[in-house]
Amino acid sequence: MTVLFNIAVDGLAYGMVLFVIAVGLSLTLGLMRFVNLSHCAFAMVGGYCAAFLVRQAQWNFWLAVPAAIIATAALGAVLEMLVLRHLYRRKELDQVLFTIGLSFFLIAATNALAGPQVQLIPLPPGLAGSVDLGFRTLPAQRLLVIGAGLAVAAGAAWIVARTRFGVWLRAAVDHSGTASSLGIPIRVVQCASFAAGAALAGFGGILGAELMPLEPYYALKYLVLVLVVVAVGGMGSIAGSLAAAVVLGVIETASKYLASDWGSLFFFLAMAALLAWRPDGLLKR
Amino acid sequence: MNTSTTLQGPAKAPSEARHAAAPRCRPAWRAPLVVLALGALACALLPEQLGLMTRIFIAALFVLSLDLVVGVAGLATLGHAAVFGTGAYAAGIFALKVMPDPLAGLAIGIGAGGLLALASGAFLLRYQGFTFLMLTVAVAQIVLSLAQKARDWTGGDDGLSGFTVGPLLGHFAFDLEGRVAAFYALAVLVLMHYVARRLVDSPFGLAVRGIHENRARMAALGTPVYRRLLAMYAAAGAIAGAAGALSAQTNAIVGLDSLSFALSAEALVMLILGGAGRLSGALVGAVVFTLLHHTAASINPYHWLFVVGFMLMAVVLVSPAKAWGWLRRRVGAAS
């Protein structure tokens, strides 16, 4: 019986990490129709900033994380203004080529600056230990990830659905021409939403650093994993990404418990089945 | 049809109308012959780089097959390594367990690539766009997991090696310098380029291009859209299988990297670099990217990613057409 509990707990924790990293890409891909394959590179930048602040600059963890997120958002905004805005109307394949080039560039830069070693983000005492759940222990950091993941999901959904910025964003994506004619500041919306996507990626990189250690090649190593969650969840659908991340997380964890010598075969079989069943997204008819 | 009145357009002299240019396909053997000439010239000029030349010819053949799927049929895929690797493993296992003859191995590779493309395409082609793209990734990863699991057939992580490839046509043994390997790869590339050119210029190729540009229109003309796409996907799979077989035979080893996501992504990057849809763009992209990667890596093995990353971004921002134009103006102005 405890195996089922274990699968559920570990699966949920792993799924939340996948969600936190993937939701930013789901927004840029779905709501902005921009194929940003350098999304994981922004997650890496966020993670590296936090690691640098906490370790070298001796900042407090709870201070360093927001600072790192803002730094990543700033990098996202700058790149968006300088280069990326010329790509919105370009063909999807051109966006793929450019963002893969950008990922290569950021990998090389990180490798040159911080060297090839793995960067660890030392956790504050509160998070470093494990919490006893009765039948087993779970690292405290995982609980933070689950909590943060749910908060991000609720926050992002609320912003997109309820706030004026959300309305502007959805309008700008559907038809930027009409949106600008209604006085919606298109450029501001596009830049802000890309920066938000980068910020979410950075936040995911920091929270996920426990499971996905930060090293220069991070940007391409977990790209497939993130794309899978976004595709199964349905582009632009936050709830979809959450559901997909948890389902895939549980399946991957179950295969670890029950049939680990089959590698990630079951993960991709499940992905193919889910995508074939609901091509537009898990929660869309 | 009993009416033959010609609907005269606005005041056009009849003779001029008759001579207006009709679209004509260039002869299918022309481009492959150019490739043969350039390839042979390159091998002659760089006798010490034949290993690199072979890798370029194989990469070009693989990107050519990808162009049939992405450029001609309009199906963006990130899982084309599946058919390349399957062709490579089939040829390798065939050489190990059955017969070392290269041409037989090549045929096995072509068959394996084509069959896998047919089987996976039957499932994949029910979907379109981003869903299709991600499903191709899933198929490639599933094939990779199976190859890793079937350790006693594929050698798993250590790779499939220990098979020897017999002399080509009975008496051209594969030598150290790689001369036979280079010309063998070039010959297969030229042959497959000719086949691909014929495919694209045929009524079937025209129908697939039509589907790429407008599925609704082709359906309205009665084209069996699904069947045409599947046939092109299988043909591309066969050509990719040939490239895989060449890689297995010229390297005498097949690694799991031949099924990896990185290989599919790199091939797509080469294709977009060279320009999709013209077949020649695929070859140019493969040559340019491989040379760029090779020279950058040999100059600075650690940070060559800077150069490649920067180049990819530059190519998208300043499209090659504009770049050539700017270059020509500069050269024009100077001379």
Added chain:
Amino acid sequence: MLFSRRALVRALAASSFVLAAAQAHAQSVKIGIVGPFSGPFAHYGALFKAAAEAYVAGQGGKLGGREVELIYRDTGGPNPAQAKGLVQELIVKDKVDYLGGFVFTPNALAVAPLIQQSQTPTVIFNAATSAITEKSDYFVRTGYTLWQVTVPLARWAAKQHIARVVTAVTDYGPGLDAEAAFKNEFARQGGTVVESIRMPIATTDFGPFVQRIKASGAQAVYTFLPGGPPNLGFIKAYNENGLARSGVRFLGTAETDEFDLQKFGDSAVGLTTAFHYSGAHDSAANKAFVAALKKQDPGAVANYASVGAWDGMYVIQKMIEATGGRKDGPKAIAAARALQWESPRGPVRIDGKTRHITQDVYLRQVEMVGGVAVNKEVESFGPQLDHGLAQ
């Protein structure tokens, strides 16, 4: 006068200079170092480079009295086709005399036919699958094999009255080698392996596997993981889930390698491993090696990869001396077969028959010495040949 006399003189001078340089150039020995210098395994390449250049600098810039030219080629990762292409170019175009490096088995296997045909002695700094040296007479190995370090560990575990062990290895070539070596020897010593867990190579969340280890009721876990992220992830999960407290001892080989060791902090204290090299090995040769490496590249770490390269350069030096700097593969290999010397890791010799390095293997436990974690060598199992080949 077509040429002014001054131009003629200048041309003659220039051409003679070029000739001289070519001449000197011709005598220098070319050594190709093939390995991952970019991508996820770039740290191996960086260590090879630092150790090789530190060794040459230590010899005053010359090996066997000859100028040395090191040519680096990046394979990025396990990529046999690219490795073969690069080595073919090194042999045919760059005309290298010796080759070194190799982290991944498929890359080494890919170049075996090339070095056999061109009689180019190739020193394997790190790739750890036993069968490699059988593939060509020109392979010499200065790294290690998993059988070599695992068999003595299994014997030691049995002697510690550990009866039930679970193995948890990453599901790829070397991992399966390690699992087979441990199961084979531990069974021979009367112990039982209760479960053999295989962890997919792409695993990032090791929590489930540690739960399975805990549930297996074993007294110890024998594990093998590639360096970098997987290594870190497993040991972190091992600590976070309190396996040490619940009496499951940790048995490993390269997992507490110096490259990752400092990242574990004090949670690594007490981890038991069996390996052929420790940064804290107490010998003059090791101190000289660590100092030379630090001088060459402060970022470099003295670990099994860098010591493999350092000793590899020693073997190449001896081969150059034996052949007077001329390219003579068979003679160089014959010389290499007879080598015996005091390496930074301890006394070693090249096994005449298998061209594999026979070396002492030590039992080590992680201790904090002056705030820095080290692998303290507790016991030596004496010289071990490659038990893998003995199978």
Added chain:
Amino acid sequence: MSLLLDIRGLDKRFGGLHVTRGVSFQLRAGDRLALIGPNGAGKTTLVNQVSGVLRPDAGEIRLRGENVTRLGQARRVRLGLARTFQITTLAPHLPVQRQIEMALFEREGLGGRAWRSVDAYPALNAEAQGLLQRFGLRAQAATPTEDLAYGEQRLVEMALALALRPRVLLLDEPMAGVPKGDGARLLAALDSLPRDLAVLIIEHDMDLVFRFASRIVVLAEGAVLADGSPDEIRRDPKVRAAYLGTPA
């Protein structure tokens, strides 16, 4: 004249919206049937069901005696049904002549031929050029379709339909958005359609309808309001109320 198209009780809903309500009518060789009705009456949806783009929820479509309700577009085209689209649906980058040849290859069942070049079928090449000549587009044979004027693109739509040598032709607002200049050639094309061809045309231009059509079906809210000769329709009070807006 033989019955070519027989539609009985066609019904279609999009969620709650009932877009086709029990539509029935027949089409015989030589008929010139105009399908008129206000915007949103379900005209295009009806044509999409007849041509196989959409599948009706109920009812039957018989084409030359065969029940094609469940069959795909390919089978219907082979039975002699062809259509044009309200919104121009062409392959933008292909030269115009290639566009026509695609239809000819499909008609002759050569769509699967993968070896001989498209230029190696002289009969079909010539037929394509003849068709272009007939529509005054011979000079643009090598021009990519997207570079043609809008009116000329509408001509290509019609040429494509005729290239299939259909027995039943569905024209979905062929004149929509066509400037006067190009209109002449379209009208000439309509007049020169083969006598025995059964034509259904969706059109808003009443002058054209009453000049061209031998019969008119009026559609309102998805149902057939009236079906008769142009004169009967002009005098029909129901049509006047629902469509022409003048009280009965």
